[in-house]
Amino acid sequence: MIETRNISKSFGDNHVLKNISVQFEKGKTNLIIGKSGSGKTVLMKCLVGLHEVDEGSVLFDNRNFSGMSFNERKAIRKEIGMLFQGGALFDSLTVEENVMFPLTMYTDQTMEEKKERVNFCLDWVNLEKANDLYPAELSGGMIKRVAIARAISMNPSYLFCDEPNSGLDPHTAGVIDELIKRLTEEFQMTTVVNTHDMNSVIKIGDKVSFIYKGELWWEGDKSQILHTDNQELNDFVFDTELTKRLKKI
Amino acid sequence: MITRFGKYILIMMRVFRKPDKFKVFRNQLIIEINNLGIDSLGIVAIISVFMGAVVSIQTAYNIDSPLIPLTMVGFTTRQSVILEFSPTIISLILAGKVGSRIASEIGTMRVTEQIDALEIMGINPANYLIFPKISAAVLFNPVIIILSMGFGLTGGWLVSVFTGLFTTQDYIDGLRGWFDGFTIIYALIKTVVFAFLITSISGVEGYSVKGGAIDVGEASTRAVVWSSIMIILFNLILTQLLLS
Numbered sequence: 001m002i003e004t005r006n007i008s009k010s011f012g013d014n015h016v017l018k019n020i021s022v023q024f025e026k027g028k029t030n031l032i033i034g035k036s037g038s039g040k041t042v043l044m045k046c047l048v049g050l051h052e053v054d055e056g057s058v059l060f061d062n063r064n065f066s067g068m069s070f071n072e073r074k075a076i077r078k079e080i081g082m083l084f085q086g087g088a089l090f091d092s093l094t095v096e097e098n099v100m101f102p103l104t105m106y107t108d109q110t111m112e113e114k115k116e117r118v119n120f121c122l123d124w125v126n127l128e129k130a131n132d133l134y135p136a137e138l139s140g141g142m143i144k145r146v147a148i149a150r151a152i153s154m155n156p157s158y159l160f161c162d163e164p165n166s167g168l169d170p171h172t173a174g175v176i177d178e179l180i181k182r183l184t185e186e187f188q189m190t191t192v193v194n195t196h197d198m199n200s201v202i203k204i205g206d207k208v209s210f211i212y213k214g215e216l217w218w219e220g221d222k223s224q225i226l227h228t229d230n231q232e233l234n235d236f237v238f239d240t241e242l243t244k245r246l247k248k249i
Numbered sequence: 250m251i252t253r254f255g256k257y258i259l260i261m262m263r264v265f266r267k268p269d270k271f272k273v274f275r276n277q278l279i280i281e282i283n284n285l286g287i288d289s290l291g292i293v294a295i296i297s298v299f300m301g302a303v304v305s306i307q308t309a310y311n312i313d314s315p316l317i318p319l320t321m322v323g324f325t326t327r328q329s330v331i332l333e334f335s336p337t338i339i340s341l342i343l344a345g346k347v348g349s350r351i352a353s354e355i356g357t358m359r360v361t362e363q364i365d366a367l368e369i370m371g372i373n374p375a376n377y378l379i380f381p382k383i384s385a386a387v388l389f390n391p392v393i394i395i396l397s398m399g400f401g402l403t404g405g406w407l408v409s410v411f412t413g414l415f416t417t418q419d420y421i422d423g424l425r426g427w428f429d430g431f432t433i434i435y436a437l438i439k440t441v442v443f444a445f446l447i448t449s450i451s452g453v454e455g456y457s458v459k460g461g462a463i464d465v466g467e468a469s470t471r472a473v474v475w476s477s478i479m480i481i482l483f484n485l486i487l488t489q490l491l492l493s
Contacts, residue, residue: 048369070373077371088362102370105270160369 007056081151301404323423355455
């Protein structure tokens with residue numbers, strides 16, 4: 001489980017996160033939703049240590065991550081996999097080398113063992129025969145799948161996904177959502193997904209945290225979100241013409 | 250200026266740490282020696298040959314007194330190439346070629362979140378990305394500069410072959426006369442310092458990029474400008490310290 005206790009983060013006079021306490025449960029896909037600029041990306045960066053929190057603490061299974069030094073964090077970071085918005089694959093490496101990268105850095109496995117693990121991860125994301133391709137040769141959906149394969153190569157306990165569906169067509173976005181959900185359930189990971197895609201919320205939102213103007217405004221699950229009377233959340237969820245009409249029906 | 254220097258020091262403190270895995274560092278080092286060093290040999294060879302040739306023609310052209318022997322052409326070419334042209338001018342050219350490459354490569358990795366990805370994996374990105382580049386340049390640039398000296402002196406000799414302004418014997422006698430071995434050591438000390446300046450300044454500029462493609466371009470320009478300024482400044486300081 002990942003937990004934040006009263007975390008705040010400011011950039012100059014801009015108070016981006018205000019006193020947020022939230023729990024992300026193991027074996028569930030925990031979604032952080034909110035409008036652009038609401039602070040959800042900053043929250044995720046605080047969770048993984050890319051931003052330091054000004055106040056409060058971040059705990060990974062009761063281990064105080066925010067109070068640790070760079071070297072102390074290393075142990076926890078080996079348990080973290082992250083899917084970035086643009087994939088963040090290393091341009092100069094092939095698909096196989098990208099997925100193998102964490103294994104090369106942190107294990108003493110032989111090349112055969114590493115290749116076996118890489119192929120297992122690529123099979124998991126339905127990417128076969130792409131080992132020798134470079135990121136520039138991949139489609140948007142393939143990049144996301146390779147990034148997922150790289151994120152799970154070390155068999156992580158925690159998976160973070162920043163806008164996993166951005167730039168993808170609805171079908172491919174659905175495939176990525178499905179993958180994230182399957183991974184979470186099968187490997188019992190604590191998964192945190194940052195999104196503003198309502199399809200994802202309805203499909204995989206075991207737990208949903210709505211961030212509004214830097215504050216934790218609402219928590220619930222995918223079934224509750226459609227029937228809430230929280231005005232700000234309703235404005236966010238039923239923002240498009242289609243969803244407004246669906247609500248009337 | 251002070252902020253920039255402070256940022257440089259802070260990043261350098263992260264660069265000079267023990268590599269996460271020595272085997273990976275060794276592989277990176279070989280790749281960087283190829284990318285930053287061997288890939289630069291072509292342009293260094295061309296520029297060195299032509300500059301050596303120009304120096305010898307200009308020297309021969311300016312010797313109009315029969316009291317000055319034509320061996321001075323070889324002597325002057327050697328001194329110009331070894332003391333200044335190869336270590337300083339070639340380093341300035343490498344600041345443009347290598348510096349912009351390093352800054353844009355690392356800057357692009359920053360804006361596409363590849364550096365964040367390294368950090369999430371628990372890897373020290375500054376050490377992983379910049380340290381092999383500094384090591385490669387510090388180790389291999391002296392080789393480039395020694396080769397540049399050879400190409401430069403060959404360029405000077407080719408002038409005698411193709412123009413007949415002086416004889417090969419005059420040129421070789423000039424090259425061999427009044428030789429002080431310390432000039433080579435002086436040139437190599439400068440080369441190592443310049444190599445460090447180019448790669449560290451460019452690495453820091455790339456690493457500190459915030460924004461998008463335009464910012465990467467600006468960082469690349471800053472890397473070349475600051476590397477060049479520092480080369481010129483340290484050229485003066487080192488010359489004063491080592492030759493005065």
